[in-house]
Amino acid sequence: MSKESTAPSDGGTPTGTKARRVRADAQRSTDALLEAAKTVFATSGVDAPVREIAETAGVGVGTVYRNFPKRSDLIAGVFRREVDACVAEAAELSAAHPPCDALSRWLHRYTEFIATKKGLATALHSGDPAFSTLPDYFRENFEPALARLLEGAAEAGDICGDVDPYDLLRAIGNLSVASGDDGAAHLRRMVDLLIKGLRFGAPGAGGRDTGRNTV
Amino acid sequence: MSKESTAPSDGGTPTGTKARRVRADAQRSTDALLEAAKTVFATSGVDAPVREIAETAGVGVGTVYRNFPKRSDLIAGVFRREVDACVAEAAELSAAHPPCDALSRWLHRYTEFIATKKGLATALHSGDPAFSTLPDYFRENFEPALARLLEGAAEAGDICGDVDPYDLLRAIGNLSVASGDDGAAHLRRMVDLLIKGLRFGAPGAGGRDTGRNTV
DNA sequence: ATTCAAAACGGAACAGCGATCCGTATTAAA
DNA sequence: TTTAATACGGATCGCTGTTCCGTTTTGAAT
Numbered sequence: 343m344s345k346e347s348t349a350p351s352d353g354g355t356p357t358g359t360k361a362r363r364v365r366a367d368a369q370r371s372t373d374a375l376l377e378a379a380k381t382v383f384a385t386s387g388v389d390a391p392v393r394e395i396a397e398t399a400g401v402g403v404g405t406v407y408r409n410f411p412k413r414s415d416l417i418a419g420v421f422r423r424e425v426d427a428c429v430a431e432a433a434e435l436s437a438a439h440p441p442c443d444a445l446s447r448w449l450h451r452y453t454e455f456i457a458t459k460k461g462l463a464t465a466l467h468s469g470d471p472a473f474s475t476l477p478d479y480f481r482e483n484f485e486p487a488l489a490r491l492l493e494g495a496a497e498a499g500d501i502c503g504d505v506d507p508y509d510l511l512r513a514i515g516n517l518s519v520a521s522g523d524d525g526a527a528h529l530r531r532m533v534d535l536l537i538k539g540l541r542f543g544a545p546g547a548g549g550r551d552t553g554r555n556t557v
Numbered sequence: 558m559s560k561e562s563t564a565p566s567d568g569g570t571p572t573g574t575k576a577r578r579v580r581a582d583a584q585r586s587t588d589a590l591l592e593a594a595k596t597v598f599a600t601s602g603v604d605a606p607v608r609e610i611a612e613t614a615g616v617g618v619g620t621v622y623r624n625f626p627k628r629s630d631l632i633a634g635v636f637r638r639e640v641d642a643c644v645a646e647a648a649e650l651s652a653a654h655p656p657c658d659a660l661s662r663w664l665h666r667y668t669e670f671i672a673t674k675k676g677l678a679t680a681l682h683s684g685d686p687a688f689s690t691l692p693d694y695f696r697e698n699f700e701p702a703l704a705r706l707l708e709g710a711a712e713a714g715d716i717c718g719d720v721d722p723y724d725l726l727r728a729i730g731n732l733s734v735a736s737g738d739d740g741a742a743h744l745r746r747m748v749d750l751l752i753k754g755l756r757f758g759a760p761g762a763g764g765r766d767t768g769r770n771t772v
Numbered sequence: 773a774t775t776c777a778a779a780a781c782g783g784a785a786c787a788g789c790g791a792t793c794c795g796t797a798t799t800a801a802a
Numbered sequence: 803t804t805t806a807a808t809a810c811g812g813a814t815c816g817c818t819g820t821t822c823c824g825t826t827t828t829g830a831a832t
Binding site for chain 1: 817818819820821822823826827828829830
Binding site: 362365367368371396401402403404405408 | 782
C-alpha cells in the first residue's frame, strides 16, 4: 500500500498541484495483485512463478511488472497489506466486543498473521534492501494497535495495565516458531495462557502481582 | 568423492564379486567436473548455470547430471574435495618443512580453505539433507590433521602442547567471518598472532603459561 | 454526449535455465 | 580383435523472468 489509502471514492482535499487522479483500473490491478500474491505465496511459496500470480489476479504479466518491478516489491507489498488488515481488525473488534474480549480475539487473530508470515521469514532475512523498512513498519503499526486494546481492557478493570505491548507481540511470535506437531492447537493454548496471565493482576480480580509483568 | 578414492591405478584387493572396474573416462569426467565446479562456484556463485560448469569441465551437460544428479551433490563433492586437498597438504608440508614451520604454513593454507567456503555457507545452512554429513566430514578430517601438526611442533619443543585442535580450527573460522575491509591481510596478521601465542608457552622459549591455552 | 491524449493493459516474444533422452563413441574384458 | 557394457554429448523440451509494443481503458476537456 505504498500508493494510496484504501477508499476508492477518495475525493480528498484537492491540493494545489494538478496531479491526474490515480486511474481506477490501476488501483484495481494493484489490489488484485496483492490479494492474488497473498494466496499464491501461501500455497506455492514466495518463489512462485510470476505467471501464476498474474493469472490468479486476472491480469497480464506486464501489469505485474509495471506495479511491482521486483519480486521483493510484491513480497513487501503483501506484508504491509497483511499488517494493515490485521491492525484494522483491532479497531473493528474493539468496537464490536467488550474490551477484554476484543483483546483476546485480536491476539488470536495476530497468531494467524504470524503463521502466514512464516513463508516470508527466509526472504525477509535475505538482506534485500526492499525489506529493510518492514521491521519498523511492523512495530509502528502493531504496537499502537495492541497498546490501545490493552489500554481499553485495563480501563475496564479486566487486566493489569503494566504489560509492554511489544513484549507481548514478540512473545507470541516466539511461541509460534517453537510450536511442534499440532502447532495451531498448542499455540492457541499458550496464547490463552498469556491472556489468563494478564487477567491475574487485574484490580477486578483482586490479584496481587509483583511489579512489572514480564511475558 | 563418494565413489572411490583418488588413485586411478587403484588395483586394490580383488574382492570376490566380479564388479567391472570404474571406467577411466568416467573418472576423468568426475574429476574435471569437481575441478570446474570449484572454479565456477568461486566466480559465479553456487547458483551458476549447469552449462557453464559443463563447458568449463569440457564435458556435456548430460555428463554433469549422470555424475551429480542434484546440484547439492556437486556442491558437497566440491566441499569434500577441498577438505581432502587441504588435509593432504598437511602431510606434504610436514614432510618438507620443520615442524613449527609446517604448522604455520598449513594454518595459513587453512585460511584459504575457509575463504573459499564462504560462498557455500548459505547453501550449507539450507537444510538440504545432502549437506548433513559435511560438518562431520569437516571435523573428522581436519582435526586429526591439525592434531598431528601440533603434536610434531610440540615434540620439537617449538610450541606448548595443550591446544585443542578443534578450538583452533573454529577460532580461525570465526576470525575469517569477522574480517572487514582488508580481510586477507588482517586475517594473516591475526593468524600469525595465534601462532606466536602457541610459541609462547613452549618449553624451548622458557615461557610460563597458566594452564590450558584457550584460543 | 463526444472527443482525445495520457495511462494502463495484455500477452506475444525473447533469452536463459534445469532436466531428459537417445544415437554415438569409448572402454575394458573376453 | 571382438563385443557388450558403459559413458558421452548436445539437441531438445518445458518452464521461467523480463521486455516490448499494439490495443484498450480511463478521466478530463469540450
